[in-house]
Amino acid sequence: MELLGQVAGWFGDGQTWLGPGGIPVRILEHVAICAAAIFVACLVALPAGLGFGHGGRGGLVALGAANVGRAVPSYALLLLLFPLFGLGFATALPALVLLAIPPILTNAYVAIQGVDADLVEAGRAMGHGELQLLARIELPVALPLIVAGVRTAAVQVVATATLAALVAGGGLGRFIIDGFALQDDGMLIGGAVLVALLAVAVERGTAIVERRLVSPGLRGDIIGPSPRR
Amino acid sequence: MIDWGWIARHLDDIAAATSAHVALTAVAVGGGLVVSAVLALLIHRYRRAYGPVTAISGLIYTIPSLALFALLVPITGLSFLTAEIGLVGYTLLILVRNIVAGLDAVPPEAHEAATAMGYSPAGRLWRIELPLALPVIVAGLRVATVSTIGLVMVTALIGEGGLGQLMLRGFTLQNYTAVGVGTVLSVALAVMADLLFIGLLWVATPWRRARGR
Numbered sequence: 001m002e003l004l005g006q007v008a009g010w011f012g013d014g015q016t017w018l019g020p021g022g023i024p025v026r027i028l029e030h031v032a033i034c035a036a037a038i039f040v041a042c043l044v045a046l047p048a049g050l051g052f053g054h055g056g057r058g059g060l061v062a063l064g065a066a067n068v069g070r071a072v073p074s075y076a077l078l079l080l081l082f083p084l085f086g087l088g089f090a091t092a093l094p095a096l097v098l099l100a101i102p103p104i105l106t107n108a109y110v111a112i113q114g115v116d117a118d119l120v121e122a123g124r125a126m127g128h129g130e131l132q133l134l135a136r137i138e139l140p141v142a143l144p145l146i147v148a149g150v151r152t153a154a155v156q157v158v159a160t161a162t163l164a165a166l167v168a169g170g171g172l173g174r175f176i177i178d179g180f181a182l183q184d185d186g187m188l189i190g191g192a193v194l195v196a197l198l199a200v201a202v203e204r205g206t207a208i209v210e211r212r213l214v215s216p217g218l219r220g221d222i223i224g225p226s227p228r229r
Numbered sequence: 230m231i232d233w234g235w236i237a238r239h240l241d242d243i244a245a246a247t248s249a250h251v252a253l254t255a256v257a258v259g260g261g262l263v264v265s266a267v268l269a270l271l272i273h274r275y276r277r278a279y280g281p282v283t284a285i286s287g288l289i290y291t292i293p294s295l296a297l298f299a300l301l302v303p304i305t306g307l308s309f310l311t312a313e314i315g316l317v318g319y320t321l322l323i324l325v326r327n328i329v330a331g332l333d334a335v336p337p338e339a340h341e342a343a344t345a346m347g348y349s350p351a352g353r354l355w356r357i358e359l360p361l362a363l364p365v366i367v368a369g370l371r372v373a374t375v376s377t378i379g380l381v382m383v384t385a386l387i388g389e390g391g392l393g394q395l396m397l398r399g400f401t402l403q404n405y406t407a408v409g410v411g412t413v414l415s416v417a418l419a420v421m422a423d424l425l426f427i428g429l430l431w432v433a434t435p436w437r438r439a440r441g442r
Binding site: 073199 | 288294295299300378385396397400408412415419
């Protein structure tokens with residue numbers, strides 16, 4: 001119970017909340033690098049996933065390449081990129097982007113591929129061009145799965161961004177790494193609790209976004225063979 | 230860039246780190262399989278347990294690894310046990326889901342035929358349901374093993390870590406050869422583990438080969 005006191009003491013100390021190493025700044029850093037990583041990963045993976053999914057060619061090669069990335073642990077990637085990019089944000093960002101690409105790319109590709117071919121044919125018969133088909137028909141129908149991919153990536157990135165502190169990056173991992181180094185159990189546990197809460201909040205929060213983004217008319221089983229033909 | 234001399238001089242260290250990595254992974258996946266099997270059988274018997282079990286294992290899965298290990302250190306210290314508790318915890322969600330899904334996918338006809346042939350519920354589970362569920366269970370084991378091999382590295386921060394330890398030491402001493410060796414070996418371990426499971430499944434399910442699948 002002495003430990004709880006230490007943790008409470010850490011949270012209760014005004015210094016914990018102030019300045020460039022304070023909790024609010026660390027949370028902002030953590031969220032900022034995660035948002036940047038997800039944004040860049042989406043810029044790369046969404047057009048690729050949608051394009052390959054729509055064209056239907058070369059997709060498996062792209063998926064294969066993205067999945068090879070999965071076998072490389074983020075921990076290793078962070079340490080490997082360090083000599084190239086140096087301390088901090090610049091090293092952590094590429095590692096997180098590489099982590100986020102496979103789930104986003106895979107889901108976008110599979111979602112577009114899975115759109116009922118009858119729907120696409122109907123769109124073509126109505127005179128839609130290729131881009132219109134993608135934007136007006138395939139994208140809305142595939143959206144739930146695509147968003148699910150981004151969500152998976154976001155949760156993984158928030159968790160892994162903790163490791164950015166290893167290469168002297170900011171974010172909430174700082175408290176854990178520094179807590180270990182200073183043998184300050186209050187800081188160590190306090191940081192761990194904050195990261196865990198943030199990860200769970202992102203997981204729950206993105207679940208709500210996912211539900212909101214999907215049009216109510218699309219909650220049926222349109223992806224995959226539709227029962228009404 | 231790569232210091233081959235260092236590698237030659239430190240083959241012992243590299244071998245030790247690799248075997249520690251394998252041991253940490255094997256105990257984690259083995260322990261995870263035992264715990265998950267118990268939980269999955271519980272769910273198989275009492276369906277209502279599915280929601281709570283997946284909710285709790287999902288919560289554990291969401292907690293970042295570094296945070297989970299940090300939370301465990303004051304309780305179990307800087308030890309093998311601390312590493313394993315975290316590593317086993319992360320395998321549960323994937324393994325429980327796959328074992329349950331595998332058992333659920335057993336065709337009802339096979340189930341009925343086994344009952345008609347006089348199998349007891351336990352015999353039916355062991356001789357009929359588990360073998361038929363094996364492909365889905367092994368698929369879960371493959372994902373769990375590959376991700377555990379990556380997670381073991383993080384336990385370097387609590388004094389374990391196998392190859393992660395080798396890499397972290399290399400990192401602090403600016404010896405990037407050690408970092409590279411650790412990365413290459415961990416990817417190699419992941420690939421070998423994956424192939425091992427594919428081979429085991431092939432040996433254990435001769436009926437799938439007979440049907441040409």
